[in-house]
Amino acid sequence: MSHPYADIPDYRHWRRAPGAADPGNLDPVVATKFAITPEEPVASAGSCFAQHVSEHLRRCGLNSLVTEKAPDFVFPRLRQQLQYGVFTTRSGNVYTARQLRQLFDRAYGRFEPEAVAWEAGDELVDPFRPNVSRYVSESELLADRERHFAAVRAMVETLDIFVFTLGLTETWADRDGAVFPLAPGVAGGDFDATRHHLLTLGVDEVVDDMRAAIATIRTHNPAAKVILTVSPVPLMATALDRHVLTSTTHSKAILRVAAQTLADADPLIDYFPSYEIITAPHTRGSYYAEDAREVTPLGVAHVMRVFLKHYVGETTAETLAAKVAKGHARKKGGKRPGSVESAKHIIDAICDEDALRDVR
Amino acid sequence: MLPWPARYHHLPRFVLRGLVPPRKVPILIVGMSHTNAVAHALDHTPDRRFGIINLRQVKVPEDTAEMTAKETRASLRIRRRPIPLFARFAPTVVVSMVGGANHHMLGLFEHAEPFDFEMPGAPDVLPGRRRLTYAEVRAVFEFHVHNSLDTIALLRRYYGKPVLHISAPPPTSDEAHIRRTLAPTRGDAVARQPLTPAPIRMKMYLLQNQILREHCAANDITFVEPPAEALDDDGFLAEPYRSFDPVHGNVTYGQLVIRDILRHPVTVAALGPSANEATP
Numbered sequence: 134m135s136h137p138y139a140d141i142p143d144y145r146h147w148r149r150a151p152g153a154a155d156p157g158n159l160d161p162v163v164a165t166k167f168a169i170t171p172e173e174p175v176a177s178a179g180s181c182f183a184q185h186v187s188e189h190l191r192r193c194g195l196n197s198l199v200t201e202k203a204p205d206f207v208f209p210r211l212r213q214q215l216q217y218g219v220f221t222t223r224s225g226n227v228y229t230a231r232q233l234r235q236l237f238d239r240a241y242g243r244f245e246p247e248a249v250a251w252e253a254g255d256e257l258v259d260p261f262r263p264n265v266s267r268y269v270s271e272s273e274l275l276a277d278r279e280r281h282f283a284a285v286r287a288m289v290e291t292l293d294i295f296v297f298t299l300g301l302t303e304t305w306a307d308r309d310g311a312v313f314p315l316a317p318g319v320a321g322g323d324f325d326a327t328r329h330h331l332l333t334l335g336v337d338e339v340v341d342d343m344r345a346a347i348a349t350i351r352t353h354n355p356a357a358k359v360i361l362t363v364s365p366v367p368l369m370a371t372a373l374d375r376h377v378l379t380s381t382t383h384s385k386a387i388l389r390v391a392a393q394t395l396a397d398a399d400p401l402i403d404y405f406p407s408y409e410i411i412t413a414p415h416t417r418g419s420y421y422a423e424d425a426r427e428v429t430p431l432g433v434a435h436v437m438r439v440f441l442k443h444y445v446g447e448t449t450a451e452t453l454a455a456k457v458a459k460g461h462a463r464k465k466g467g468k469r470p471g472s473v474e475s476a477k478h479i480i481d482a483i484c485d486e487d488a489l490r491d492v493r
Numbered sequence: 494m495l496p497w498p499a500r501y502h503h504l505p506r507f508v509l510r511g512l513v514p515p516r517k518v519p520i521l522i523v524g525m526s527h528t529n530a531v532a533h534a535l536d537h538t539p540d541r542r543f544g545i546i547n548l549r550q551v552k553v554p555e556d557t558a559e560m561t562a563k564e565t566r567a568s569l570r571i572r573r574r575p576i577p578l579f580a581r582f583a584p585t586v587v588v589s590m591v592g593g594a595n596h597h598m599l600g601l602f603e604h605a606e607p608f609d610f611e612m613p614g615a616p617d618v619l620p621g622r623r624r625l626t627y628a629e630v631r632a633v634f635e636f637h638v639h640n641s642l643d644t645i646a647l648l649r650r651y652y653g654k655p656v657l658h659i660s661a662p663p664p665t666s667d668e669a670h671i672r673r674t675l676a677p678t679r680g681d682a683v684a685r686q687p688l689t690p691a692p693i694r695m696k697m698y699l700l701q702n703q704i705l706r707e708h709c710a711a712n713d714i715t716f717v718e719p720p721a722e723a724l725d726d727d728g729f730l731a732e733p734y735r736s737f738d739p740v741h742g743n744v745t746y747g748q749l750v751i752r753d754i755l756r757h758p759v760t761v762a763a764l765g766p767s768a769n770e771a772t773p
Binding site for chain 2 (some may be wrong): 208214268272277
């Protein structure tokens with residue numbers, strides 16, 4: 134008997150596709166539209182799940198682009214805490230497509246929001262990245278923001294591949310339309326019901342915003358390729374009067390449809406199913422931490438294993454990993470002149486010798 | 494300086510208490526190299542009320558080929574966990590001179606990427622340098638001084654007595670003095686290294702003191718500013734008080750510190766009105 138499903142490949146059949154009995158082998162990627170070579174600069178931005186992607190790309194030896202570099206003065210182990218290298222720029226989490234679009238518009242001088250700085254205790258925060266840093270004055274904030282915008286422009290103009298993780302559809306906006314990553318009052322500023330309003334973005338709006346953001350990239354960088362993912366991390370809270378779980382599924386459904394719409398219409402935009410790997414019934418929820426929200430390292434590792442397999446190739450990925458390991462071994466030892474370690478060595482010696490010195 | 498033989502360091506506190514009863518010391522100064530200015534001043538004008546523990550006397554292995562392996566292990570242990578040492582003394586007032594050189598370590602020499610930053614209330618920054626945020630510079634300092642902060646807090650928690658923390662002397666603005674004093678011991682190459690401009694070095698000193706001041710306030714410790722007469726008009730260490738290196742105060746500076754300790758209301762309250770009277 135013949136029917137349309139008779140000769141379909143295993144991946145199109147739920148029972149035959151690997152993963153149900155062996156979740157570690159779940160691989161929902163059939164083909165990618167392009168490959169990533171180790172030389173191609175890969176930029177990343179998006180919601181909190183994108184942080185994992187960015188970190189793994191770097192660890193795997195890919196050319197993870199960082200255009201907003203930490204000052205030499207900041208010790209390497211403090212850099213991530215100060216949000217350097219978490220994403221390509223020190224953007225903080227970019228949760229919505231609207232936020233990404235406006236970030237590019239602001240960086241290229243096409244949009245100047247009314248909100249400049251929010252008060253947070255005795256300090257100030259940037260309303261558009263309130264968890265990135267605190268500032269002692271508006272001039273300090275503006276100087277740091279200019280540096281950030283320069284880094285955003287450098288990212289747009291030098292990336293080969295842009296990995297963006299769509300996170301949310303609910304967002305709070307100012308009266309001039311500027312959207313914030315966090316509601317005013319959460320990490321600074323004050324909520325003003327006459328000024329701030331909730332936006333719930335639909336599929337068309339997400340698609341429009343992403344197309345506008347990608348158009349900015351393509352204006353400066355016509356060959357740029359884009360990989361879209363949807364964050365599997367549920368909403369922390371919803372501003373709508375309904376259960377946070379139904380808001381989560383609604384939001385993720387919108388983002389998933391928008392990503393597919395964008396990918397189906399453009400040969401240089403690909404969708405990577407990290408959302409599916411984490412949320413699949415195959416894994417029986419085992420990729421979520423105890424709070425049922427955070428993704429476990431095991432889940433992230435699975436996502437990145439599949440990502441590297443399809444975009445980089447298993448052999449290249451293994452070679453790169455070996456190179457990274459070798460590089461780490463080579464980095465050990467040595468005090469660079471002019472570095473803090475070198476200065477500490479000199480001052481330590483002075484302090485020890487002071488005990489032996491005669492008095493004046 | 495108070496003697497504390499290394500052979501006792503490995504012993505637990507309860508054994509030490511039985512073996513060597515805690516020695517009563519009216520004013521116990523605990524610190525690192527900045528205690529030397531005070532120690533030298535006390536060499537000139539002895540005062541038996543003072544006892545000084547210089548934690549830097551505990552050498553790290555690479556500096557002391559003559560130390561036995563056992564002594565080295567004991568010394569490192571006491572530097573990291575000084576309670577067995579503290580247990581040997583029973584002070585009335587504790588004076589911390591712990592740390593204080595971090596602003597030199599982080600800022601004496603110009604960095605590969607010259608920078609400046611804005612202090613709260615002082616918006617001026619030098620042109621042509623990377624402008625760091627106060628938050629970034631502060632995070633680096635907090636990371637760098639956390640061991641010192643722990644030791645200072647430990648003094649208050651362990652002894653339960655009034656604790657004064659004496660600010661380290663400020664930097665000198667005189668680059669020639671820095672180079673002149675670096676050259677004989679650290680070599681010409683080090684002495685020729687570019688130095689961070691004095692106004693930025695001063696900001697780093699003020700930031701260090703701000704962190705210490707906040708830490709002291711949170712731990713019921715009294716922060717004591719450097720002697721006013723040892724500073725020039727811009728707050729730098731004045732010429733008569735500089736040591737033979739770019740970091741420390743000299744014996745005259747040490748004498749001013751002793752005077753300030755004895756005159757401080759905390760000391761007077763703890764020791765009584767006689768605190769101000771020298772007892773050679």
